[in-house]
Amino acid sequence: MTDTEYIVEKDTTVSFTIQDGPIKEVGVNGVQIDEVIRWAKVKIEGFNANFPCRENSMCITKLDEALLWLLKRKLDREARGVEGLNKV
Numbered sequence: 001m002t003d004t005e006y007i008v009e010k011d012t013t014v015s016f017t018i019q020d021g022p023i024k025e026v027g028v029n030g031v032q033i034d035e036v037i038r039w040a041k042v043k044i045e046g047f048n049a050n051f052p053c054r055e056n057s058m059c060i061t062k063l064d065e066a067l068l069w070l071l072k073r074k075l076d077r078e079a080r081g082v083e084g085l086n087k088v
Contacts, residue, residue: 006031007039014039024084034070037063 006017016039019030041063048056077083 004031004035007035022084022086025086034067037066037070041067 008015016036017030018036019028019032020026021029041060044056044059044063048060074083082088
């Protein structure tokens with residue numbers, strides 16, 4: 001999965017500490033939503049390895065799509081010089 005201290009798995013429980021504030025302004029204090037999506041994708045890939053079906057495969061595809069849209073947003077924000085800042 002992930003080795004971040006902000007995603008904690010124990011038995012059948014998982015907890016996420018979500019980033020609070022822009023990283024360039026407050027530093028890293030949690031995970032971004034794309035890391036939560038990656039975690040969910042890995043879980044579903046595990047399900048699909050054991051119980052393959054079209055629905056699991058479609059879910060994985062849609063999570064990949066969500067990650068691509070978030071990457072596009074990040075690259076756009078970087079190009080505008082506002083990534084990591086509390087600006088539009």
